[in-house]
Amino acid sequence: MRLAVGFGISVALLSGAAAMYLGNPRSGTQASAPKGTVELDENELKSMLASGPEPMLAEIFGDIEHGNLDIALQRVDKLVEAYPKFRLGHLIKGDLLLARSRPLLRFGEGRADVAQEKVADLRHEAIARLHAYRAKPPTNLVPRYLTQMADGQKHALVMDTNKARLYLFENHEGTPRFVADYYVTQGKLGSDKYREGDKKTPIGVYHITADLRRERLADLYGTGAFPLNYPNEWDKRQGRGGSGIWLHGTMSDTFSRPPNASDGCIVLPNKDLDAIAGKLQVGLTPVIVSDNVEWLSLEDWRAERAALTGVVDNWRKDWESRDLKRYASHYSRNFHANKQNYSEWMDQKERVNAGKEWIKVHANNLSMFRNPGKEDYVVTTFDQDYQSNNLKNTMRKRQYWIKEDGRWKIIFEGSV
Numbered sequence: 001m002r003l004a005v006g007f008g009i010s011v012a013l014l015s016g017a018a019a020m021y022l023g024n025p026r027s028g029t030q031a032s033a034p035k036g037t038v039e040l041d042e043n044e045l046k047s048m049l050a051s052g053p054e055p056m057l058a059e060i061f062g063d064i065e066h067g068n069l070d071i072a073l074q075r076v077d078k079l080v081e082a083y084p085k086f087r088l089g090h091l092i093k094g095d096l097l098l099a100r101s102r103p104l105l106r107f108g109e110g111r112a113d114v115a116q117e118k119v120a121d122l123r124h125e126a127i128a129r130l131h132a133y134r135a136k137p138p139t140n141l142v143p144r145y146l147t148q149m150a151d152g153q154k155h156a157l158v159m160d161t162n163k164a165r166l167y168l169f170e171n172h173e174g175t176p177r178f179v180a181d182y183y184v185t186q187g188k189l190g191s192d193k194y195r196e197g198d199k200k201t202p203i204g205v206y207h208i209t210a211d212l213r214r215e216r217l218a219d220l221y222g223t224g225a226f227p228l229n230y231p232n233e234w235d236k237r238q239g240r241g242g243s244g245i246w247l248h249g250t251m252s253d254t255f256s257r258p259p260n261a262s263d264g265c266i267v268l269p270n271k272d273l274d275a276i277a278g279k280l281q282v283g284l285t286p287v288i289v290s291d292n293v294e295w296l297s298l299e300d301w302r303a304e305r306a307a308l309t310g311v312v313d314n315w316r317k318d319w320e321s322r323d324l325k326r327y328a329s330h331y332s333r334n335f336h337a338n339k340q341n342y343s344e345w346m347d348q349k350e351r352v353n354a355g356k357e358w359i360k361v362h363a364n365n366l367s368m369f370r371n372p373g374k375e376d377y378v379v380t381t382f383d384q385d386y387q388s389n390n391l392k393n394t395m396r397k398r399q400y401w402i403k404e405d406g407r408w409k410i411i412f413e414g415s416v
Contacts, residue, residue, distance in 0.1 A: 222249020
């Protein structure tokens, strides 16, 4: 079973006063008649806030849905006390205070000092956070793109730009297992980056290339930054440009940024970046960016993994056979690597094979990640152990496989 989970920026999961409040209604939202003092459980509030602002936000909007604005105000007081730099929390508090005296006609009306453009950004953040909290992906499904994690890859990140969400998975005995998800910011003009300065976040399969600590960074990048290998080899072939796409935190005076606010980077609140930083491995952790994550049942995921593992294994066996025709059948005519095209690559292999009596190839620690974008490609990475009668060699290799006429073909390969 395949399932694409998405929502866009709407108020579909809200009802009543909360839907009117975030949907800019004609009729206003106003506090209900006093129902007496309600004592909120302090321990419950602390526990709720410990995991971030979203559980409390969900409760606040639940109170607004039911017209319990006084209770909502008590909760938002606790929210901004716990997260004093959370601008969305302060905006909601201003609205709830104003609603005590007259109906609210629009979101953000209680903070006249905030520009309408920023109010719209905060409204989008509120909706994105609420949808993500109330519409969690099914726990029995996994992202299609995490085809196989190598034994040494402890975690993987999958971003859904449509939901402004970053999912953290752990490698549980070879199967991706959901750990947590986080609100995240993308480029000002959305996703599918193509050129330098287009203010977009790239879609594709990437890996973390460095771990930059706070003391080496400007305040813009928050508590840390993890550069990605954009443009990857496939991006370069497609003419995609630009650079400097990082996963990083927020400025010290900011808790979070709106869903579309970066120049293309993936931006997490510092609290969340700090939570995942220790789990990210330079050169190993994949960061897969999708505009609408496709989820598979474990049965379908295992079937796809087995099929692609078989493709890589057949390439390995055909290389061992020293039959150039069989080996060449795994390569696209558009193949290009190490300044060689398809014909030059095969000519070299033919010359090398002439001196071989036998070849043994092992592909260890294999990882396979599928592209979530328009182009159907798979990135494989493995430790290659090559042995023959006159040469022994080990290397870390990466290949890009594309679908041509229903068959997977290698369009690039090289050392990592």
